[in-house]
Amino acid sequence: MIKAPSVTSLEIEKLSSHQIKFRWDDAGENFWYNVEYKLTKTKDGLPSSQGWQSLGYTDNNLYYTDQLSPLQYYKFRVQTVGEGFTPSDWIETEEIQTFEQSVFNFTQMQQLYLSDVFITRKFKNQEKVYDFSKDIFN
Secondary structure, three states: OEEOOOOOOOEEEEEOOOOEEEEOOOOOOOOEEEEEEEEEEOOOOOEOOOOOEEEEEEOOOEEEEOOOOOOOEEEEEEEEEOOOEEOOOOEEOOOEEOOOOOOOOOOOOOOOOOOHHHHHHHHHOOOOOOOOOOOOOO
């Protein structure tokens, strides 16, 4: 059998205390991707004995999870699979450490939706809201 093409351009896009989003180049519509992770060190920096753990399969060329723990060291890896192909070689991210706490959260949203509170304050009650490109904050 022919080996599936390996993932290319694996890069981490976003990272916080509990979340990570990473992506890679698409191998084509006939393929999907196996994603795994492992803890590489403890919070104290000692080597971890945990092996690779499956995060499942995806047909998207990106992966997002919000199930990480603060101040932990991780590696992620991706493998291309497809019907009639042997699995590709694994491609790994560099080792990352999550933050102690997050100053922001991110999601996998495709569109921005205004909150009901903002709409009520700005448009119904005519309250002043911040203009982040003009207002000065003290």
